[in-house]
Amino acid sequence: MSRAGGRRAPYSFLLPALVTVALLLLPLAYLVLRAGASSRGLRVLTRATTLELVWSTGLLVAGVTAASVTIGVSVAWLVTRTDLPGRRLWAVGAALPLVIPSYVAAFCILGAFGPRGLLQQLLGVEQLPEIYGYGGALAALTLSTYPYVLLLVSAALRGLDPSLEEAGRGLGQTPLSVFRRITLPALRPSIGAGALLVALYTLSDFGVVSLMRYDALTRAIYLQYRSLFDRTPAAMLALVLVAMTALVLLLEGRWRRRLSRTGPGTARQVRPHGLGRWRWPALAYCATVVGAFLVVPAAVLGYWLARGLERADLPWRETINSLSASTLAAVVAAVAALPIALLAIRYPTRWTRLLERLSFAGNALPGIVIALSLVFFAANYASPLYQTLALLVFAYVVRFLPQALAGVELSLVSVGPRVEEAARALGRGPLATALTVTVPLVRSGILAGAALVFLSAMKELPATLLLRPIGFETLATEIWKLTSVGAYSRAALPALLLIAVSAPFVYFLSSRHEPTQVEHG
Amino acid sequence: MKTICLMLAALALAGCGGSDGGRSDTLVVYSGREEELVAPLFERFEQESGIEVEVRYADSAELAATIAEEGDNSPADVFFAQDPGSLGAIEEQLATLPSTLLERVDERFRDSAGGWVGTSGRARVLVYNTDELSEDEVPDSVFDLTDPKWKGKVGLPPTNASFQAFVTAMRLDVGDERTREWLEALKANDPKFYEKNTPTVEAVASGEIQLGLVNHYYLYLVKAEQPDAPIENKYLPGNDPGALVSVAGAGILDGAEHADAAERFVRFLLEDDQQRFYTEEAEEAEIPLVAGIEPKEGVPALDELSGRGPDVDLSSFGAELERTLELLNETGYTS
Numbered sequence: 001m002s003r004a005g006g007r008r009a010p011y012s013f014l015l016p017a018l019v020t021v022a023l024l025l026l027p028l029a030y031l032v033l034r035a036g037a038s039s040r041g042l043r044v045l046t047r048a049t050t051l052e053l054v055w056s057t058g059l060l061v062a063g064v065t066a067a068s069v070t071i072g073v074s075v076a077w078l079v080t081r082t083d084l085p086g087r088r089l090w091a092v093g094a095a096l097p098l099v100i101p102s103y104v105a106a107f108c109i110l111g112a113f114g115p116r117g118l119l120q121q122l123l124g125v126e127q128l129p130e131i132y133g134y135g136g137a138l139a140a141l142t143l144s145t146y147p148y149v150l151l152l153v154s155a156a157l158r159g160l161d162p163s164l165e166e167a168g169r170g171l172g173q174t175p176l177s178v179f180r181r182i183t184l185p186a187l188r189p190s191i192g193a194g195a196l197l198v199a200l201y202t203l204s205d206f207g208v209v210s211l212m213r214y215d216a217l218t219r220a221i222y223l224q225y226r227s228l229f230d231r232t233p234a235a236m237l238a239l240v241l242v243a244m245t246a247l248v249l250l251l252e253g254r255w256r257r258r259l260s261r262t263g264p265g266t267a268r269q270v271r272p273h274g275l276g277r278w279r280w281p282a283l284a285y286c287a288t289v290v291g292a293f294l295v296v297p298a299a300v301l302g303y304w305l306a307r308g309l310e311r312a313d314l315p316w317r318e319t320i321n322s323l324s325a326s327t328l329a330a331v332v333a334a335v336a337a338l339p340i341a342l343l344a345i346r347y348p349t350r351w352t353r354l355l356e357r358l359s360f361a362g363n364a365l366p367g368i369v370i371a372l373s374l375v376f377f378a379a380n381y382a383s384p385l386y387q388t389l390a391l392l393v394f395a396y397v398v399r400f401l402p403q404a405l406a407g408v409e410l411s412l413v414s415v416g417p418r419v420e421e422a423a424r425a426l427g428r429g430p431l432a433t434a435l436t437v438t439v440p441l442v443r444s445g446i447l448a449g450a451a452l453v454f455l456s457a458m459k460e461l462p463a464t465l466l467l468r469p470i471g472f473e474t475l476a477t478e479i480w481k482l483t484s485v486g487a488y489s490r491a492a493l494p495a496l497l498l499i500a501v502s503a504p505f506v507y508f509l510s511s512r513h514e515p516t517q518v519e520h521g
Numbered sequence: 522m523k524t525i526c527l528m529l530a531a532l533a534l535a536g537c538g539g540s541d542g543g544r545s546d547t548l549v550v551y552s553g554r555e556e557e558l559v560a561p562l563f564e565r566f567e568q569e570s571g572i573e574v575e576v577r578y579a580d581s582a583e584l585a586a587t588i589a590e591e592g593d594n595s596p597a598d599v600f601f602a603q604d605p606g607s608l609g610a611i612e613e614q615l616a617t618l619p620s621t622l623l624e625r626v627d628e629r630f631r632d633s634a635g636g637w638v639g640t641s642g643r644a645r646v647l648v649y650n651t652d653e654l655s656e657d658e659v660p661d662s663v664f665d666l667t668d669p670k671w672k673g674k675v676g677l678p679p680t681n682a683s684f685q686a687f688v689t690a691m692r693l694d695v696g697d698e699r700t701r702e703w704l705e706a707l708k709a710n711d712p713k714f715y716e717k718n719t720p721t722v723e724a725v726a727s728g729e730i731q732l733g734l735v736n737h738y739y740l741y742l743v744k745a746e747q748p749d750a751p752i753e754n755k756y757l758p759g760n761d762p763g764a765l766v767s768v769a770g771a772g773i774l775d776g777a778e779h780a781d782a783a784e785r786f787v788r789f790l791l792e793d794d795q796q797r798f799y800t801e802e803a804e805e806a807e808i809p810l811v812a813g814i815e816p817k818e819g820v821p822a823l824d825e826l827s828g829r830g831p832d833v834d835l836s837s838f839g840a841e842l843e844r845t846l847e848l849l850n851e852t853g854y855t856s
Binding site (some may be wrong): 386485487 | 555556576577578582584586589592594595715724729739742843
């Protein structure tokens with residue numbers, strides 16, 4: 001409690017945080033309502049296949065998280081702490097796959113490595129190893145998620161005081177042991193936050209597991225919705241997914257609590273590690289990552305585009321719609337995340353932590369569940385809002401608020417409360433302090449969180465399809481419209497456009513760093 | 522704080538902007554049929570009737586679930602769906618169509634309770650790779666697919682609504698036990714599963730498999746993308762369940778705000794000119810359901826198909842779907 005100066009959480013934070021979290025819990029309330037509607041929900045729970053689904057989903061989450069953390073952290077370290085040639089370029093290139101919607105990534109991986117795909121044509125061989133199933137799902141989901149870890153960890157690395165690492169090196173430690181014993185512990189919060197986003201994304205994803213034919217819970221949930229007459233079994237399976245979310249949150253909470261509190265100190269220009277003879281292997285590694293996760297999908301899209309170029313119209317209206325809905329979502333999510341983050345980090349009690357964890361409740365739910373729950377509540381209890389842009393933006397916020405939260409919280413942790421305490425001691429109220437002191441200090445974290453929400457909203461599909469105002473086409477719905485009739489050559493253009501308009505935001509994200517303690521004087 | 526208020530105000534305004542589509546006199550259609558395929562029909566209707574139409578496109582089953590969640594407050598006037606199952610699922614929310622409208626099509630292709638009417642037909646086929654097989658080599662019955670010589674060479678989309686409708690037809694035709702045996706024997710023959718019809722046909726085209734259990738018109742969609750694809754449809758003879766003819770159809774919601782315009786639209790879909798659309802313009806070449814209109818070349822006419830296929834009631838497919846899904850789950854086709 002000492003960090004909060006023994007103060008109670010002020011109402012000016014509590015009230016908006018409570019309202020936000022209550023709204024975020026709507027999908028959960030809907031599920032409980034539906035799951036209890038008939039006794040068949042329990043029957044689904046006790047089916048043997050349900051247990052298998054939990055196991056296969058867990059395996060996928062573990063695999064994707066491990067792969068994303070490994071790739072994300074290693075590339076982050078290489079591009080921020082070493083003399084890797086062209087590291088600015090690698091930093092952006094390796095982060096760019098974030099803007100490729102995971103279903104597009106899956107299409108591209110299948111197009112490249114699938115049966116009779118581009119690679120097979122190129123090599124002229126009869127058979128390639130099977131891509132469907134766990135391997136393919138792992139690859140496509142890692143592609144879409146490792147940039148979360150990369151971005152959060154490189155931001156943390158840039159904001160980290162290098163003096164400890166330098167001291168370690170001065171004491172004759174090898175770069176590797178400096179990394180393991182000094183850098184890695186300091187990165188715990190950002191690795192945890194990144195891994196959490198990766199795990200939740202994997203839990204909720206439907207596009208990849210369906211295209212790669214991997215039996216995960218989300219696939220079963222979609223299938224149950226197809227059975228139409230009774231939405232109880234689908235709701236029950238979705239609640240199982242919520243339980244898995246709770247487990248992930250618990251694990252991440254543990255990991256975070258063990259974090260070592262090295263003060264951030266001052267960020268300075270770091271003298272990069274000389275890679276020496278490791279320079280070429282490191283370059284080859286970065287080239288492999290960027291090649292596999294960015295160049296391959298882009299090349300497949302380019303190949304498709306070339307095939308159908310004469311029929312291509314630039315989808316400007318869709319681009320503008322995507323941009324405006326996603327921008328609104330980013331702004332609202334950033335504003336809504338702030339009080340929750342402030343409470344959890346600056347007034348850490350059991351209740352404020354719980355409030356923060358509850359805001360993740362719906363995050364691992366597949367888009368269809370969020371969409372139908374909002375259809376139900378809005379059509380019946382808020383009909384003026386139904387099928388408006390406002391509701392669509394709200395759906396995005398429900399799905400992606402934790403990304404905004406991750407950005408703000410990491411900044412809040414690294415800034416520390418000292419300046420705010422000074423302001424409070426000088427008689428400023430909590431709200432005035434937050435607005436005039438905290439917000440400017442953690443501005444880059446707020447912007448980063450908002451940018452993550454923006455990028456996720458740009459590629460969101462399932463909720464967009466059901467909740468958008470009629471006739472409101474986005475780039476994601478345009479891609480869906482064309483791929484659903486197999487017109488890949490025409491779907492390539494909106495997909496490439498989606499990547500192109502999102503790229504500047506990734507550039508912004510990959511060049512930022514965590515704020516450091518403001519030194520007075 | 523001021524900026525936050527301003528942003529929220531802007532958001533609220535933007536939200537209102539999204540909804541002022543003049544709901545009062547605009548026909549609202551939920552379409553589970555793909556925009557790429559049916560958008561010209563809506564344009565034609567707007568031109569001819571002067572009635573403005575707003576269309577929400579999404580997956581048929583998801584739209585049925587949406588209408589169910591919306592309940593009495595559904596903004597939809599018409600539900601235009603891919604399959605009888607989705608229409609059957611919201612049967613209770615559908616108004617009874619006038620008999621003059623229903624009678625445009627044969628009674629096999631409409632709801633026996635009058636809630637929906639078929640607007641175009643689609644036949645189940647075995648699509649095959651012409652580099653690997655001649656038409657005679659393709660089996661005449663789906664029951665032959667369990668022969669070991671097709672091991673690993675058959676593809677199907679187990680989660681797809683039209684595949685499930687075919688399994689329902691088989692159940693109604695030959696009974697649950699025989700269907701289960703067939704599913705198990707086919708499963709033992711190592712079939713390849715795909716997410717949808719299109720990838721199944723693409724896999725036949727690429728030679729990954731030789732035979733696919735799909736609807737007839739996906740052939741034309743894949744050929745539009747790859748004109749040289751070595752694929753052809755085989756329409757199964759006799760009363761084989763694999764010769765099922767199903768429909769896409771439309772229903773009007775009970776208490777629809779624009780009931781008159783809705784009826785006019787469904788009637789429009791069944792007019793000769795629109796039925797001819799499937800023959801003359803649409804890439805996917807569905808089968809016209811109104812008597813006397815010839816389908817696209819190479820697609821058998823309705824009369825030709827009418828003696829074939831299992832004798833089953835399409836309007837029971839919605840209610841039967843659950844049992845079908847259970848069977849597919851138990852035999853390892855879905856999870």
